[in-house]
Amino acid sequence: MRTRRSGATRTATVALALGATLAVTAACTADDPAPDRPTVSANPRCDARLDAAFSAWARAGFSGAVAISTGDRFECLAGYGAADDATGARNTADTVYSIGSVTKAFTATAILKLVEDGKLSLDDPVGKLVPAIVGPVATATVRQVLLHTSGLGGSIGADDQPLDRAGAIAAINKLELVFPPGKGNAYSNAGYTLLAAIIDTVSGMPYRDYTRTRVLTLPGGTVTGGFWSGRPPAAGPRAAGYLDDGRPGHTGDFAGPYWTTEGNGSLAMTARELATWARALFRGTLVAPESARLAAAPGYPAGDGRSYTLGGWVAFDARVYGKPVVAIAGGGGDVGHNAAVGWIPERDQVIVMSSNRSVLTAEKLLAATVPSLVSGDPLPTPSAPAGGGDPAALTGGYRLDTGGSYEVTVADNRPRISASGADAVGALFPPRGRFSAGDLREHERRVLSMLAGKTREGREERKAVEAEHGPISTVAAAGTIVAEGEMRTYVTLTTRDGPRLGWYAVDEHSNIGAVELPTDPPALALVPVGTHRYRPDDPTGTGPDVTLDFAGGTVTVSGPAGTATAARKP
Structure with a gap:
């Protein structure tokens, strides 16, 4: 079977459904005791109005987790639907999901940290940093690879294709450029695998070790996630993923090596961890303030008020949603998971949704709720179907x-x-x-x-x-x-x-x-x-x-x- 359903979903496409503000008043937070009122569901850490709306969407097919924070407080940490049909386990905000192409934001953050440490410059040619890169992309700069303007396009293999580092570099060297570096835009999983090879070389540490210690680990020692397949794994109970036809997706037992997805789609974590990490990034506690600015600032215009950023995200200007927003999403591959993240700078607000079924993915749910989230109106809920014949x-x-x-x-x-x-x-x-x-x-x-x-x-x-x-x-x-x-x-x-x-x-x-x-x-x-x-x-x-x-x-x-x-x- 020829199958190449990459979990590294195209960010520019999926992020169109993201980036909405969420105007709510938290009635219950993770820091406060529950008020003296009956809870509307098994999610006492979610504002009652939000929980009622998400519960209605769950009845329509959404299965996953939601984490919403404003400032340093969570106003919603909730799970909906089954994490695993076989065991009956339920989704929670602490269920682990593959985050697919959201991995790119972590890879870009690693590059920005190496810039801070003086290990490389954004304008260094990639062939200078990794001498084994001798193909057409060797003259492209790190900045161009981050912004998908290097001329590389596509991927170097299926997600579950065993490929070691040397094989990945050989595959990248064989790729033809679809345009000269800096002269166009092509979303590229292969480019972020190249960035992983740069991290591996320049840091003096294996890519996964550097990612674990310098990117996933926050100041104070909190570790936010790990890898879906291989080590170090993401800690916690995992959601089973379900594909379009209902079959279970890949469970993370792929033996590797993993270089087809390294840098572009290999990470996994909980909704709570992803929200915590995103705020640490943009608030400048994980990286220097200048790096945090670069992670969110428009870098290359993609049209319709959108721009790629040096942080692997898509920045939306105020014309799109009324306020500047930064967003990223990933999934849709053979795992069956989907993850979406939005950052609202004016509100210091992070919105994370993860899902484990294609019936109603995290991205689709955000797309349905964007207008109400922007306006601050109550979230819409799906209507029940009318009666029918036989x-x-x-x-x-x-x-x-x-x-x-x-x-x-x-x-x-x-x-x-x-x-x-x-x-x-x-x-x-x-x-x-x-x-x-x-x-x-x-x-x-x-x-x-x-x-x-x-x-x-x-x-x-x-x-x-x-x-x-x-x-x-x-x-x-x-x-x-x-x-x-x-x-x-x-x-x-x-x-x-x-x-x-x-x-x-x-x-x-x-x-x-x-x-x-x-x-x-x-x-x-x-x-x-x-x-x-x-x-x-x-x-x-x-x-x-x-x-x-x-x-x-x-x-x-x-x-x-x-x-x-x-x-x-x-």
Whole structure:
């Protein structure tokens, strides 16, 4: 199986859902005894209004933890849902989650500490600091790598691909630059692996030892987390992660070596620890005040009021949310976890959410609550679905006149519809939000061009697929959707072993960010909104904007671009 679902999620994409202020009055904090009132849940350390709202979102599918602090006091430390279905353990603010690409903020902090210590300069060429780096990126500066402007793009392997330090450097040396250093922007996991190699070399300590002692350990000796796989591990009970199809994710027992994710996605910690660490960073107790300023200050404009920072974060100016905000998020990989962090400088406020299910991730929950968090209004809560007819009557296949088809299945009285064929996929998953129909078409073009072997990475991908499944005779587009903040183009590869459906996510330079081959057709869970009408089970309102009407042996999918009607197969 070709699987490269990186836990180092693209920060610029996911951070769009972050950065909201949270205007609440704490009724109960971690420092104060609970007042004489009944608690509304098992979370007495969370303000009652916040807890009531988060509890409603938990009933809609959110499973994870929340940590919110203003100043040096927590006004919410809470867990929702199951941390592990097998054991029945519950999520708490002290449950450990993989933090994915939030790891980049820690790697950037290590670099800033080395600058403070006079071990390197932000304008040093990386080849000077690590002589083993002799590839095209050698002339790029540390500053450019931090800001994703080095010309490197993509990753150097799947998260669970065993790769040692020498292998990582060799892989980085082979990467072609997508533009000359400093002449563009390309989000790069490989770049942050390069920064880990710089830390390893310049500090005179192994990367993990330096990270543990100088970055994870706060003044006073508090250790905030560790690594998801390998040593030193994050201490505490771990949440099991659950992938899109409900399967358990990687549990952190990967034997390593770990250099595909070192520096870009290997850390893990609790929501409480992540919030504590973020405040120590921005308040200048973990690093010098100048470094704290650099960690939060705009460094490279990414458009729409956003900028990358030298601290690995995304800075939002006041035009976006009404106040300056700094945010980062990560996850969506094979672990099944998601973490999101927002820092509100004017309020000395940190908001952390972690989740262990894709039904309603931390990022999605923040996206749904951003307007209310900014305005200080009560948090929105999902509405209960209306009553419907008999879901079992919907089961079966439906075919469009244009050739595509839908398949409806029902489990636990909950219908689910999958789409096969570009026409069926396009109707069920119309573009929404910042992605236009043109964006989806362009993404499909890049994927097909890559798989035709027109890029070096594409030729390597074809070689890897053919080594497993035999020669590829045809590549056919099977639809493009937006999922987990990224565009994914489904393709059918005809090989010696027969047709294989898979999807690819590539960046604007055609670098592969994620791939799953083989995979199942894209699907949506449905909830009733009438006797015969259904909508996606999407309480945040961020998914496909479609309605499905089942009547007379047909299903009509209605969306912003029109309708498509499929007849039940005989």
